Amino acid sequence: MEEALSSAMDEIARLVGVTHVLRGEAAARWSGDWAGHRRWQPLAVARPGDTGEVAALVRLANRHRLPLVPVSGNTNLVKGTVAEGALMVSLDRLSEIREIRPAARVAAVGAGVVIEALNTALAAHDLMFPLSFGARGSAMVGGVLSTNAGGANVLRYGNTRDLCLGIEAVTPTGEVMHLMGALHKNNSGYDLRHLLIGAEGTLGIITAAMLRLVPRPRAQATAMVALPSLDAALGLLNRLQDETGGAVEAFEYMPASFLRALLRQFPEMRPPFDTMHAVNVLVELGARAPRDVTPDATGQVPLAAHLEGVLAALWDEGHVLDAVVAKSEAQRAEMWARREASAHVLRARSPVVEGDIAVATDRVATLVARTGAACRALDPGIEITGVAHLGDGNLHFVGWPSRPDAALCAELSRAVETEAVALGGSFSAEHGIGLSKLGAMTAHKDPVALETMRAIKAALDPNGILNPGKLLPKG
């Protein structure tokens, strides 16, 4: 056994080069998760330099029956890269932007390209890859595809899968699949791209992708708005979408409970309004057409004027309590800083119960009410907060229970997911399953769908090599 492992390690070192095989302290960056939930000891971390080396590693893992965990930016939030005793394959060296084609608005990129680095390269062409979330400075293409990352701009641009036209991937048995077309129409068999996107590395390792690009907005109009209710907020969203022809890029809900926690943790930050309101929304419009940014006869910029006009009309009608439109990039940055601090604020206390849940946009208010009631019934002393991508129905529920009781936390977590599912919603909106949500998969996923997934996994990965134990609960 020892000898077999040692021989496998020698093979790996010959394959990717000895400097690209890391163990012990050198592998520390890959031996724990971003949120600090878990540490683990991988067998080793191999950093292949190209797709061929990735494929060879997977074939080797099949021969030696080594479990293999793919990783890129390692910003996963659901223990999707836990790799105790497994060989980790880091895609970070596949960091080449292979091609940018501005006329076709596509880019071919390796799995190790950091989202923010891609956008820096695209800025020269006035284009962008419109995926926006807190970890964009370290998350990589391979990871965002494998987890179908979402974020704040989904209501305008879709999830990662909607932004990907083609992939190159290594199968669980170590063959390379070339599906890198830059095509808007291609009905030639099962859509394996969509099968691998969001599969969390259990059905293949995505090594490169052909990504859709969009023009950078010519300008943004950004505001903080206080509203009397979540339903009033949905009314504002629909009104803005109608008035602007769908220019809303972000629509982020921050309850008073979140703002209070934020100000406690970051006393240097300012509250959005002098009065604390229960329902606050950060809204951002993106200007696409020149006339949206060309001042009219009165000197007003149409996009900002639109936003102010709609807010003023709703204020007159009592549907808006207060609002402030950013007058400078610094004011806009301050608005976003509050929202982007949420990853730190919401995880600063322990114990914590988190729910990454979603419902249709017309049911968010009900979801907030019901999750709150269900949790208070279990723990009257619980503090409830969270933030939401209100424009796409995704609520990041956070509860701080009154006492550190693991059984209570588990029960609260189940209650939150159950309420989402009861409203036709998802118990896992954008973070995925990993190890963290396996119980919820068993409890809530359609059983026929689960059996179908297991059949696909068994057919494509007969040796159970790729990211074993993740995503799919045991049957």
Add this chain to the structure above:
Amino acid sequence: MEEALSSAMDEIARLVGVTHVLRGEAAARWSGDWAGHRRWQPLAVARPGDTGEVAALVRLANRHRLPLVPVSGNTNLVKGTVAEGALMVSLDRLSEIREIRPAARVAAVGAGVVIEALNTALAAHDLMFPLSFGARGSAMVGGVLSTNAGGANVLRYGNTRDLCLGIEAVTPTGEVMHLMGALHKNNSGYDLRHLLIGAEGTLGIITAAMLRLVPRPRAQATAMVALPSLDAALGLLNRLQDETGGAVEAFEYMPASFLRALLRQFPEMRPPFDTMHAVNVLVELGARAPRDVTPDATGQVPLAAHLEGVLAALWDEGHVLDAVVAKSEAQRAEMWARREASAHVLRARSPVVEGDIAVATDRVATLVARTGAACRALDPGIEITGVAHLGDGNLHFVGWPSRPDAALCAELSRAVETEAVALGGSFSAEHGIGLSKLGAMTAHKDPVALETMRAIKAALDPNGILNPGKLLPKG
């Protein structure tokens, strides 16, 4: 054998009711394809009344090892519903619009709902399901999902898969899978919805869907434009997208050869211009925001003014040869009538070589040149025409060979597909594979992808019951 079959037929009749089992003349509507390429004799056509009956039929087919061909509107163009000796399962009775939720902009509909009927129902809410192609008056939800139908509006709204948030489906072994959420974010395991969409009924029977709706445009601005080249046309497209913030809904290419064939077949139609130009485009913008349709101080409607302004500027620069903007709904209808007659014009002559091919938008001009050259090299007397969804890169190539020679036609067809693939394109853009493109699948599809598809098919449909022989060439 005879006895077993007769017992199966009795079971089917008991299951769906004897009036819903059709054979012989009564099944004529399902015994041939729309384009008239093929007639066949199904064992019978069963018309189940609900999802439970569909599932029971599939279980019965597994017990009796009956091949089963799902069908809805039967407008397929690639022999996807050929059912010689097979049991056809028609979804046409699943025609209920279960729910329309205007605030969430979704509708839950049965597989038998006709696309045009859905849009009629949605008009009352100022919403639409934005899939637009010639057969929309008979094509049904089940079919457009199973084939991932495209059409003229893909550049703005995407293909059918982009317009579907959830499905209900019967698996190849006769179980019902409930994935009908109206969610914009749902990362809970493999995306089986996308696996079944476009699978042409070989991996499951879609019985219902949760569809995305969009606001109906407040108005359209439509024009016919003659240009000096296809590259100039792409320039017009990008300029219009930039100027209007992405309001182009259709961008349809019609070469002179097509217009001449159209006028020969329909002498009552008028040519778009007094002079016949080589490159003609039908362009349509859709207005979303009120200010796009509110006349300005000079009485001009902004959207139409935009279109005219861009065309005038490009005319001044020599990038547009001629243009006419529709001044009435009747003029707009006349423009579209030319384009929509293409299904009749392009199939009116025999022999005919058709290619449903696609490349990235920046390569269409090259594709047109190379397919033409390749075909003329094989048959100097060939007449070449076609139309294209230029905005998404999809060319409907048509060649009329100089002589009725089946071997030549096959060679021409292969040459057309080969040129598309050589440019990184697809040999099957929007019509799918069916039986017609099996040879091209073998020749051009990534072999690792093909093997992966076969493994999935074998795992999910162990008895090979669902639409056997379609989509996947034998290994």
